Amino acid sequence: MGTELDSGIKPYNHYGAYLKEKYNGQKVFKVIVDGNFTCPNRDGSKGYGGCTYCNVDSFTPDTARKIPSIREQVEAGIARARKSYGAEKFIIYFQPNTNTYAPTHLLKMMYDEALSIDSENILGLSVGTRPDCLDFEKIALLESYLDRYDVDLEMGMESIYNETLDRINRGCSHEEFLKTMDMLQGTKLELCVHTIFGFPWETEEMMLRYADEINKQSKITYVKLHHLHIVEGSIMGVQYKRNPFKLFTIEEYTDFLAKFIPLLRPDIVIQRIFGIADRELLIAPNWGFPKSKIQTQIDKGLELRGVIQGSMYND
Template structure:
């Protein structure tokens, strides 16, 4: 018979299973689009250099960044997903940098163009951004697509502590995140929150409190849980090379997730349980495994520890 995991049942509310159930077993794939955006803490609006953990590609002049057009990216992404993964339906995912950091009329042109390609098979729009780069006008634009598409708005919360946000040059306070969540209180948008675990000055107890803060926000539908990794081209990477600091091993991170996931509200869907970086950019921690092997290791570790999402959630 095998374990629940052997039968495709994970010890948490898993995004892949959610999509499969929602779309009647069809293979749904996210197609990443780079809209050539920047961020307010890169261009001087709030600061320079970007978040300290980020690979700051904005140091490269725009004229040297040969990004294909939105149409080319979507067409090529859909073709690859069909060929390599047998994908049938697609979600257009504006991922790199801050994808609401432009005038609303320009955002509409970009989103419209991306969604116009293969309209019979595009089911949704996913937009990654920062809490301080949203306003009622941009929210209204995103909401205008919800009569035709599932629209997922992904925001980087990263940490719930302003001390951490200041240390990593985030340029955005936790209060700004909470204020944006209030603006989105009655939205039809599907809200996703991104967190990073493992900043060396945050204790395990501090990190476990993220769950309480997420649980309080009734309109959060998805979360992405990432561990801190150090990459080339980042401010943190340069500091790490001079003075290395403690990072999660894969076993330690699995132990942490085994404590965190039971605290998380059981209706929340977990899109990711770990972060990834290109091997040619990754400095640490290098767990020596490919993405699928990391996923398997963590899932098996959680199952072996008897983890179930929400068992320690307090209403």
């Protein structure tokens, strides 16, 4: 007998089904663009070295790292998505580093260029940034595209604890995140928040409280849930090699998600439930499976545990 998962129904509000419903069954694919941005805790304005877990190459596809121009990246990304995945429509995704960390007129030039390529098949713009790199002028720029595209703004919350944010050299407090969320209260942009679970000094109880903080923010449309993974080229990678510390196994992470997802507001769309670097960059944890099999194993684990998103949410 088949299960709901066999029918494509997951025990949480997942992004693939959301896109399919939103865009009338069309195959929609995100095309990653590297705008050659940096971050304020890399260039010295707030600090140096970046977040201790971060090597920007670990979440940038190799193709994007090697193609210099925005046009070439978008054209190659669209061609690859059509050939490999049968994609029909596209969302332009400015992902690596902080994609609002530049003067507004330069941001407009870059966004405009990316959106002008195969424009009849581009449905949306997605911009990844930090809470401390937004202001009303940049929000207004993103809102100016809403008459033609769906636009979402992705922000790294990472942790709700300032002690953690300090220890990972985030250069941004949780209060700054909350202040930016207040600034975005009146916007029509869709908001996505990124979290990392598994910092070794945070307990399970501490991590489960992330759900309360996310649920309070009525403007949040999407979340990306990541487990902490250690990559080459990061400060934490050096620390881990010198003195290894406890990280999630896939079973432990599935157990944690089985407790977290029921606490999460049921209307929130989960874009991602784990993150993984390229094999040549990943130090730990190595779960021993390709990305697609990890996704399947976690989904099956959640289904077996009877998980239903929002089943323990208390408004």
